[in-house]
Amino acid sequence: MGSNPRTVPAPMIVEDWDQLTFRVNREAYRSAEIFARERGWVWMHTWLYLGHETEIPNPNDFKVRTLGGRPLIFCRDTAGEVHAFLNSCPHRGTVLCRENEGSTRLFQCFYHAWTFRNNGEVAAIPDAGAYESSDEFRASMGLRGVPRLETHEGFVFVSFDPDAPPLLDYLGDAADYMTMIQQQHAGGMTTLPGTQLYSVRGNWKLAVENAMDGYHFAPTHNTFVGYLRESGYAVTDDNQYAYNLGNGHGLLVLTGHGGRISMIWEPRFGEDERVRTEAHRAEMTQRLGEKRAHYVADESHILFVFPNLLLFDIEGLSIRQLEPVAPDQTDVRAWQLVPRDEDPDTRALRMKTVVSFVGPGGLATPDDIEAYEAVQRGIQATAGTAAPELDYSDMSRGMADEAKGVQGRSIDEGAMRGFWRHWIEATGLDDGIEVNGERPASFLAGRDVR
Amino acid sequence: MTAIVNRGAVRCAGRTVTRQEVEDFLYAEADILDHWDYDGWLALFEPGARYEIPTTDHRPGWSPHETGSFVDDDWDLLNARVKRLKSRKAHAENPHSRTHRLVSNVRLSEGDTEDAFRVAASFVVHRARDGHFDAYVGWYDHLLVPTDDGLRFRLRRSLLCHESLAAGARLSFIL
Numbered sequence: 001m002g003s004n005p006r007t008v009p010a011p012m013i014v015e016d017w018d019q020l021t022f023r024v025n026r027e028a029y030r031s032a033e034i035f036a037r038e039r040g041w042v043w044m045h046t047w048l049y050l051g052h053e054t055e056i057p058n059p060n061d062f063k064v065r066t067l068g069g070r071p072l073i074f075c076r077d078t079a080g081e082v083h084a085f086l087n088s089c090p091h092r093g094t095v096l097c098r099e100n101e102g103s104t105r106l107f108q109c110f111y112h113a114w115t116f117r118n119n120g121e122v123a124a125i126p127d128a129g130a131y132e133s134s135d136e137f138r139a140s141m142g143l144r145g146v147p148r149l150e151t152h153e154g155f156v157f158v159s160f161d162p163d164a165p166p167l168l169d170y171l172g173d174a175a176d177y178m179t180m181i182q183q184q185h186a187g188g189m190t191t192l193p194g195t196q197l198y199s200v201r202g203n204w205k206l207a208v209e210n211a212m213d214g215y216h217f218a219p220t221h222n223t224f225v226g227y228l229r230e231s232g233y234a235v236t237d238d239n240q241y242a243y244n245l246g247n248g249h250g251l252l253v254l255t256g257h258g259g260r261i262s263m264i265w266e267p268r269f270g271e272d273e274r275v276r277t278e279a280h281r282a283e284m285t286q287r288l289g290e291k292r293a294h295y296v297a298d299e300s301h302i303l304f305v306f307p308n309l310l311l312f313d314i315e316g317l318s319i320r321q322l323e324p325v326a327p328d329q330t331d332v333r334a335w336q337l338v339p340r341d342e343d344p345d346t347r348a349l350r351m352k353t354v355v356s357f358v359g360p361g362g363l364a365t366p367d368d369i370e371a372y373e374a375v376q377r378g379i380q381a382t383a384g385t386a387a388p389e390l391d392y393s394d395m396s397r398g399m400a401d402e403a404k405g406v407q408g409r410s411i412d413e414g415a416m417r418g419f420w421r422h423w424i425e426a427t428g429l430d431d432g433i434e435v436n437g438e439r440p441a442s443f444l445a446g447r448d449v450r
Numbered sequence: 451m452t453a454i455v456n457r458g459a460v461r462c463a464g465r466t467v468t469r470q471e472v473e474d475f476l477y478a479e480a481d482i483l484d485h486w487d488y489d490g491w492l493a494l495f496e497p498g499a500r501y502e503i504p505t506t507d508h509r510p511g512w513s514p515h516e517t518g519s520f521v522d523d524d525w526d527l528l529n530a531r532v533k534r535l536k537s538r539k540a541h542a543e544n545p546h547s548r549t550h551r552l553v554s555n556v557r558l559s560e561g562d563t564e565d566a567f568r569v570a571a572s573f574v575v576h577r578a579r580d581g582h583f584d585a586y587v588g589w590y591d592h593l594l595v596p597t598d599d600g601l602r603f604r605l606r607r608s609l610l611c612h613e614s615l616a617a618g619a620r621l622s623f624i625l
Contacts, residue, residue, distance in 0.1 A: 100507070194505045194517030197614035201580075207551075220541060223534040231526070269524075329617050335516045348515035352522045356530075359521030361503050361621035363534055364528075366542035369620050373580070 006165035009388070011429045013420055017437030020399040022417050023392035025259065026379040029203040034427070035327040041306050042426045043068030047170050049075055049309035049321055050084055052335065053154045054190040060118060063101045066323060066331075067158065067308070072146070073097050076155070077119040078105055082151065084158045085143040096143075098421055109144075116143050118344075153182040154189065155309075174249040176449065177303045180296045181313055183288060184263070185280075191319070192351075196334040198360040203323040204308075206372035207332070208419055211302055211310050211320075212250045214240060214410030215397060224236050224364040225355065227376055228258055232267030240410035248306030248422030250415035253447075255299050258315050258357070262339070262351040264298040269349060276346055295449040304415075306422060316354035327374050334359060364436040395420070403440055451594050460558040462567040463596045472569055473556050473600045474595065480551035483624050488532045491624065496595055497600040498525045503608045503625055506615065535623075542622035547579040548624060555589075566593045566604050573608070575625060584619045589613045 022090045028034055048067050051074050055063055062075035064087055071087035073096070087161050089096045089109040096116070106123055108115040114123040120143035131137045148159040150167035152175055157167050168175055182189060200207065210216065214237060218225060225235050236256035243251040259266030265277040284293040303311040310320040314338065325330040336354055338347065357364045382391040398412025408414030424432040458461045473495075482490045495501075502514050503521035514522045523531055534540045555572040568591070575586040593605040608625045615621070 168581065192517050193507070193509075194512060194519055195507050195515075196505055196518055196520065198509065198620060199615065199617035200620075201582075201618045222539040223537050226537075227530040228531075325617075331614075334518070344515070351515055351517070351519065352524060352527065355519050355522040356527050359518075359520055360615055360619075361625075363531060366620045366622035367540070369621070370542040373618065377580070 004344055008037075008429075010429075011434040012429055013424060013431040013434070014392070015421075015433060015435045015439075017403060017435070018400075019436070020403065021396045022396065022399060022413070022420075023394055024397075024420055026382060026391050026393055028384060029205060029376065029379055030327055030421075032327055035324065037429070038307075038324065039068055041428045042423075043160070043324075045159070045427060046307060047148075047150075047157040047159045047164060047167055048307070049305065050149075050156045050158045051321075052191045052319065053082060053151060053338065056082065056337070057190075058103065058209075059105065060103045060105055061101075062118065064076060064097055064099070064262075068160070068323075069325075071095055072159075073107070073143075075118050077117070079119065081119065082149065082156060083120060084117070084146045084149050084156075085120060086146070088144070090141045090144060098217075103320060114141075122146055153178045170247060171305065172247055172249065173243075173245040174247075174251070174303060174305050174449075177245075177251060177301055177313075178311070180301070181311065181317060181337070183292075183296055184284075184317075185263075185341070186283065186287060187339060187341035189317070189337050190340045191335045191337055194336070196332075196359045199325070199329060200369050200373060201329055201330045202369075202372040202376040203327055204322045204330040205419075205423070206375055207322055207330055208304055208307075208310075209416050210368050210372055211244065211312075212252060212304055212415040212419060213413065214252055214254070215243065215413065216371065217411075220367045224367075226266075227363060233258060237411050242408045242410045242412060242415040244415060244418030248304075248419055248426065250304040250418055252302040252410045252415065253299050254302065254314070254410060258300075260300060260314065261316050262295070262342075262346060263352060269353075273346060273349060276343060292449070304419070306419070307426070312358060315357060316350045318354060320360045350375075376426065379443050405440060408450075409430045457558050460560060460567045462561070463565045465501070465594055465596060467558065467567060467594075469556055469558055472558060472601065475554075475589075476553045476556065476569075476571060480553055484549050484551055486546055488535050490504070492529070492532050493501050494601075494603055495525075495528065495606070496597070496604055499528065499603050499605065500524055501528050501531070501603075501624075502547075503529070503621060506570055506610050506612050508609060508616045509610055519549045537605045542620065542623070545624050547577045549578075553590075561593055568592065573625075577619075577623065580618065584616060586619070588625075 008027055008031055056076045056117050058077050059076055059080050065072050065074050073085045073087045087095055087097050091114050094109050094111045094257045096109050106115050113126050119124045122141050123139050128134045131133055146158040147162040148164050150157055228235050241253045245251055262277055262280045265274045301313040308322045312318040319335045319337055321333045325331055356362055359365050395413040395416050398414050399406045454606050483597050501523040504519050539543050552574045553571050557570045559568045561567045571590045588610040591607045595602045595604050
């Protein structure tokens with residue numbers, strides 16, 4: 001960036017409504033320049049998912065986390081307020097907190113013993129008399145907080161851009177799907193310890209595409225689908241839809257892939273769970289009304305909140321956070337979000353069921369990871385080719401329906417197209433998209449779920 | 451884990467089980483897994499047995515039923531896992547990883563029930579796949595049952611010493 005000549009090709013995306021094709025230049029997954037642009041534009045200016053407030057339930061709790069390569073302290077101060085500080089001593093830059101998690105009132109730098117309260121104030125500077133005007137100096141040396149921090153339904157977001165729009169404006173229609181998660185149980189939801197921390201050899205956008213791509217489910221997860229069928233559950237791709245929610249956020253609505261713990265019973269959950277599910281379902285209808293309870297309980301949702309949050313509201317509920325490390329490497333962190341007041345047998349069933357699908361040791365996620373790692377290796381084949389028009393990936397599926405105004409299916413690629421259109425804006429690649437022909441009037445078919 | 455007493459033998463189900471017998475069992479299992487004999491592996495479990503891999507941030511005392519895990523297989527899932535791995539549609543392991551296992555520091559102690567005893571052991575599993583070579587280091591925390599046909603797993607648990615799973619190191623094989 002800066003004064004260096006740009007080397008990424010233009011356009012990155014070719015969208016053609018005459019040919020009904022949508023193609024993404026594979027440099028998007030490979031280029032160091034694109035990666036630097038994403039760090040500088042997307043990760044520095046949009047809202048980023050930091051963590052869930054139930055990860056630090058008590059005063060003085062803290063976790064460390066990295067967003068956009070920046071080490072952060074995610075903590076609750078002694079008075080109970082949630083903060084995100086740069087995990088770096090204001091004095092000389094040392095990583096201040098070198099534990100992954102814990103409880104403390106004070107963070108002390110081991111290098112020169114500068115000490116800070118968990119609300120960011122300086123607590124002690126050894127030999128402070130050596131500094132002139134020490135009171136002012138001291139006040140200027142508090143922990144550096146992130147410019148913005150807002151919470152929606154327990155999900156804590158930060159922005160490194162002080163001018164970011166209010167979080168709820170940014171989330172738009174995605175916000176209500178997060179509210180639906182919170183509404184699933186009267187007692188609310190909480191994260192559990194036991195975080196799946198793993199890394200993949202693939203670009204972060206491949207992880208987003210994979211989550212928004214129902215087309216891969218049957219072939220990639222053939223063995224898992226087989227397991228579901230054998231355990232007495234019909235699996236289907238029919239009547240499942242994909243939605244663009246604006247600002248790059250996407251949603252898959254799934255009704256045919258597995259049951260939902262405490263919402264939709266299936267034989268592999270056992271008879272006791274059937275009784276508990278019926279009772280919970282009745283309570284939901286009472287609390288939320290018939291229609292809202294239907295949308296909250298009877299369909300699975302995979303929600304993507306641009307750029308780094310995926311909520312898998314399927315059999316159980318997994319929060320997945322993406323942290324790009326390099327063009328071809330992504331750190332993934334996944335937490336289980338569960339009802340705070342849950343029957344122990346249901347909880348055990350939930351954990352077993354969720355883990356059987358989701359995570360790097362499950363029966364399905366490893367095949368997803370295999371898929372996007374294989375894309376990352378395979379797209380080298382057309383890099384720098386003499387026929388640059390071959391160096392594109394195709395995401396046209398479902399455009400014919402989209403042109404006719406028919407709601408896109410989960411097995412189409414419409415949600416991925418919505419992601420890429422927003423990615424062009426978010427990366428500031430103004431000449432990054434070439435549109436041929438007439439775009440349909442509306443990509444945003446809202447859903448009336450209230 | 452609670453402290454493991456380093457014993458040469460343990461009394462269980464009315465007989466004495468020696469460390470050498472347990473070591474032979476674990477070495478045989480390593481050989482079976484490294485040769486991708488998954489039917490042979492499943493035969494080392496008693497019906498109803500479990501297979502668990504806690505997450506890398508696991509702390510002693512955490513129950514897999516109340517925390518996130520990498521693997522939390524009951525008997526049905528364990529069978530489904532084996533069936534899946536034998537399928538050529540288990541894409542994450544097709545072609546298969548090459549693995550090589552070292553098992554060491556074997557220690558025996560009493561179990562919580564009369565008919566089972568605990569085994570702690572260290573492992574190093576090397577795995578080659580996709581042009582990469584990864585090492586997995588940790589310890590086993592197993593419950594074993596002596597039977598007329600030899601030892602069997604009641605619980606097979608692998609605890610990783612890693613801070614997280616490195617890039618490409620997903621657990622699509624048996625650890």
